[in-house]
């Protein structure tokens with residue numbers, strides 16, 4: 001099943017929670033609504049003919065006006081892939097954790113939280129994974145302001 | 159004097175106390191087994207049979223409490239900085255630091271990154287800087303020889319004014 005057909009199937013099942021399907025220069029992707037993410041994820045994993053049992057990558061993007069979380073899924077059985085994208089608000093970036101569906105999401109979500117500040121609700125331990133625990137802010141945000149110093153060490157950046 | 163010397167048993171050397179202490183110190187520069195990034199691979203190589211740091215009396219110790227020299231080999235992140243400081247303070251005096259590679263010297267090619275300290279000298283005093291990315295083992299050996307020259311010039315017995 002091609003990504004376009006998967007989009008059709010999801011659309012018929014979840015209605016408005018599944019938004020547009022886009023093809024561009026990179027991988028084609030399906031935009032879904034964050035409020036129904038968990039059901040859609042579980043369906044993609046379990047449903048006959050889909051079986052997207054592997055979360056290859058979970059990443060986050062800062063588009064300026066909002067953030068996005070991107071899920072690259074792979075089906076070991078059918079040897080095919082699909083990309084989901086969820087847009088989240090800039091003011092209060094929150095999204096459901098898919099950790100209960102794909103265990104691999106655990107550390108990926110912590111990384112996205114650490115570097116982009118996206119809160120994954122329902123995550124068992126949403127703490128920083130790379131940076132020190134007391135680091136100020138989330139450095140991969142486009143509007144990140146570097147601290148003057150950290151732990152007595154100057155952090156000057158040009 | 160000549161009579162006294164002639165009456166001494168064989169194998170007697172004359173030297174100053176400073177020279178004697180420094181001789182002991184520069185001939186046994188035990189370095190801490192500690193590496194942060196890719197430069198660490200060259201550091202291991204420098205301990206191997208080709209460059210063979212052992213011949214300068216420099217060999218690695220697995221604990222800071224037995225080390226005289228810290229070779230900071232690699233990229234120092236802010237998260238690691240406090241650990242580095244702790245290890246440095248655990249080393250007994252007199253202690254020396256070689257900063258190995260561009261990353262340790264100035265942050266290297268990661269210096270604009272959000273997580274990298276722009277040089278270990280912001281945290282601990284450095285005696286010798288070895289440039290390169292990574293420096294070849296020969297360069298590190300040269301750095302150790304430079305440090306030995308520094309140690310040879312040290313004076314401990316000075317009058318306290």
Ligand code: SF4
Nearest residue numbers: 196197259260261292
């Ligand atoms: S100086 Fe070069 S080789 Fe050494 S740690 Fe930095 S990037 Fe790696």
